[in-house]
Amino acid sequence: MAVMSSPERPSPLRFLWKPLEALMQAVLNTVEIPMRWAQRMLGQQKIAWVFLLPNLLIFGLFTYLPIGVNFLYATTGGTNLWPGDRPFLGMDNFEVLLDCENYLDPATCRRDLFWVAVYNSAQFVVLQVGFMVTFALITALILNRKIIGRGFWRSVFFYPVLLSPVVVALIWKWILQREGVLNAALVGLGADPVNWLLSPDWAFFWVVFVNIWFQMGFYTLILLAGLQAIPPDVYEAAEMDGTKPVRVFTRITLPLLMPTMIVVLVLALIRAVQAFDEIFVLTGGGPGSATMFIVQYIYETGFASQIQQFGIAAAASLLLAVVLFILTMLQLRATRRQMNG
Amino acid sequence: MLRFGMKRALTATVALGALMAAGGAAAQELRYMCYQDGIECDVTRALLDQFEAENPGITVVVDVVPYQAILDNLPVQLAAGEGPDMARVTDLGGLNQHYLDITPYVDAAYWEENFGATLDWLRSGADDTGIYGMMTQLTITGPYVNATLYELAGMEMPGDGATWDDWAESTRAVAEALDVPFPMAMDRSGHRFAGPAMSNGAAYFDDNGDPILVDDGFRDFAATFVGWHADGTMPVDVWGGAGGGTYRDAFAEFANGNLVLYMSGSWQIGRMGSDIGDGFDWVVVDNPCGVAGCTAMPGGAAMVAFAHTEHPEAVASVIDFLAQHDIYSSMMAQTNQIPAHIGVASAGVDFTAGEDAAAALSVFSDQVPNLLPPAFALQGYRFNRAVYNATVTRLTQAIVGELSLDDALMRIDQDIADALATAEQ
Incomplete structure (x- = not known):
């Protein structure tokens, strides 16, 4: 039995339309007076700023103001939290961080870590x-x-994304520790156990591996959406022309997927620069400093030390912000170039 | 009729609201941030139930947090003027600027008489006479030994005056005989490292009282310590398994029978009883000796009040309640801690953890006469955690081979100098 759609059936809420319409009209009439006045005063070009103002305020309060405060901390010293109690140091904190005999050898730097x-x-x-x-x-x-x-496999790959970074790190810690699941399996197979998280190289490998496992599903999903947006008739035409699969991939799929790829690349880059929580739980930055990344350095300098060096931590985080800004600019530039063909 | 009913309902609502507002104004909810090695916070909670029954209108919420939160999060909260009304802290002098002086609300003579020996640990300097809280435990560092392993191996433990080298040799022999993974381990803590280093001659301070970490004694023990990790006497997992100054203990390794000797402290007695139970016999032995002595490190945790509290009198009454002889004695008995209350210590405590714990506490108490002057000086030093963090961070780098020992020691001095320079700005 076919299900009949009934577009003509009157809505049960139709009796609300008239009062709602009247209310909307009243609101518009009320707003129109100050808007007309504002437009007359500011001109048609500048009136756009009035509409942008709420968002600008929020961005200003939660994004630009903290950057300014961070700059304030980066140019002051001492251990006091209140900016007014901190002595002005100018660029001293940046100089301390950048004080190196040879930038390629951290051991020659004043702040080697x-x-x-x-x-x-x-x-x-x-x-x-x-x-x-x-x-x-x-x-x-x-x-x-x-x-x-297909649906099942898509869920399987996306599932780790839903987990908390701390949970992911704890799960992998249980697997990788000296008496963990992986070593138990190796011993079961007659092999020698390996101290996966105590060898600098292995620890770094597992940090990279766990992050890929944890985040890949998110980017797979974005790329999948990009692939499905490619018109099928392009592939049909290539098939009719007898184009080889490799050529289809390099000449059709990859170029048409490039805008999505750039978004994925830049998002992944920014997130990788900010990596902290799962790595901190998994290795604590160790062994030694083998897996200590920039955010952990900032955290330890500013918050985990008894003498909290907020100035140095703020200077380091501003340098990190510069890196992220450059990456974002690269994304915008690449996206614009793609859009302009 | 309806109008009359509505009027009555309105009157009742207003009256109820006023009552609730009055009740809200009278009720004082205090927050106590607490960490526990064993059951310290649970015992405190039970004692606070008694306090609340005797002091209607004051409620205390005990927020049990990990130790790392006390070290990392609490100082930031306090610096921002936020945080709990009270907390259990180990950075005793370092947080002094945030403490509430409860002297006006308590019997100062009672406090001086019973806690006089440790009140200075919470003060900012010699001129400070404030009462900021009480030590909820006194701790002494020292080694736990798996006695069952010695018995199974048919070997004798080193006797009185044994050195760290004697113990290293002895535990290696036991581990080899019984195929135990590791002879010894030490908590990942600069505080734990300090005792053996001082026994080896490390002074930690110059004649002016300024920190000088790296001297011959420190260097010698650091070399020995790094060597123990290289030759398998100590597992790399504990110190090498983390970066920075992160604290990590080796209790699980000891409880699982993977260690012969575990260098920790008296605060672990509760866990020894609860987690190991009848699993094996363990004993606490005297701190091994070096060329300068056989010292442990004193320490402990204090319950302190913070100046930003809105209810200073209520906060003081909570701490004062817990400081009273019978209550404090009960707390020590249940948590198996060495008391800081002189009256309680003199009267003796009926510890609840059985013979093993009582014997262990007795050995820890016996270490007090052996404490070297630098041990007290370091415990009372305001920036001692900066010293501990630098020790742990850099020695770990030497243990895993990132830095040579000489470079690591040079970096320890540099890190402390940088941190102190920031503190002086």
Whole structure:
């Protein structure tokens, strides 16, 4: 039996329409008077700022003001929290952070741990983002095909994204610790156990791996949406022309997916630079400083030390903000270039 | 009729509202941020139930938090003028600027008489005579030994005056004989490291009282300590398994029978009783000796009040209640802690944890005469946690091979100098 749609059926709330219409008209009439006045005073160009004002206020309060406050801390010293109680130091905190004999060797820097954290972060960003975007693309391509249980597999890949970073880190800690699940399996197979989180190289590998496992589903989903937005008739035309699959991928899929890829790349880059919670729980930045990244350095300098060096921490976070700003600018530029063809 | 009914309802509502407002104004809710190694906060909660029954109108909410929150989050909250009314802290002198002086609300003579020995730990300096709270426990660092392993191995523990090297050799022999993973471990803490370093001759302070961490004694013990990690005497997991100054204990390794000797302190006695139980026999032994002595590190936790509280008198009454002889004695008995209350200590405490705990507490108490002057000086030093953090961070880097020992020691001095320079700005 076909289900009949009934567009002509009157809405049960129709009796509300007239009073609502009258109310709306009254509101518009009330607003119109000051708006006309504002437009007359400001002109048609500037009236746009009136509409932007609420958002600008919120951004100002929660984004730009904290940056200003951070700058205030970065240019002052001491351990007091109230800005008025802090002595002005100018750029001293930045100079302390940037005081190095050889920037390629953190051991020659006055704040060696800052530079260790910078290099660890840079290495992490390149490896984690590179591998994650590659795996996310491969996964999205597979999930875009008509495979058995496609919906199930999409859920499986997305599931880790739903977990809290702390939960993810604790789960992997149980797996990787000396008497963890992975070593139990190795011993069961007759192999020697490995101290996965106590060797600097292995710890770094697992930090990258766990982050890829944890975040890949999110980017897979975005890429999948990008793939599904590509018109199928382009593929049909290529098929009729007998184009080889590799050529279809490099000449059709990849170029048409590029705007989505850029968004994914920049989002992943920014998130990788900010990496902290799951790594802090998994390795605590260790062994030694092998997995200490820039956000952990800022946290430990500003908050976890008895003598809280807010100035140094603020200066380090401003330097991090500069890096994130550059990455965001690159994203905007690349997106604009794509849109302009 | 309807109008009359509405009027009555309105009157009743207004009356109820006024009553609730009056009740709200009278009720004083205090928050106590508490961490526990064993059951300290639970015992305090039970005692506070008694306080609340005797003091209607005052309620105390006990927020049990991890120790790391006391170290990291509480100072930031206090600096911002926020945070609980009271807390259990270990950074005794470091948080002094935030404390509430409860002298006007308590019997100062009683406090001086019974807590006089430790009140100075909470004060800012020699001129400060304020009463800011009470030590809820006195702690002494020292080694726990798995006696069952010694018995199974058929070996004798080193005797009186044994050095750290004697213990290292002995525990290695036991571990080898019984295939135990590790002979010894020490909590990841600069406080735990300080005792053995001082026994080895580390002075920690110069004649002017300024910190000088790296001297020959410190260097010698640091070299020994790093060497123990390199040769497998100590597991890399505890110190090497984290970065920065993060605290980590080795209790789980000891409780699981993976260690012969565990260097920790008296606050672990409760957990020894509850987590190990009859699993194996453990004993506390005298602190091993070095060339300068056989010192432990004193320490402890204090319940303090904060100046930003809106209810100073109520806060003072809570702390004063817990400081009374019988209540304090009950708290020590249930938590198996060394009392800081001189009257309670003199009268003796009926500890609840059985013979093992009583014997352990006795050994810890016996360490007090052996404490070297630098141990007291470091415990009373306002920035002692900065010293501990630098020790842990840099020695860990030497243990995992990131820095040579010389570089690590140089960085310890540099880190402390930088931190102190910030504090002096």
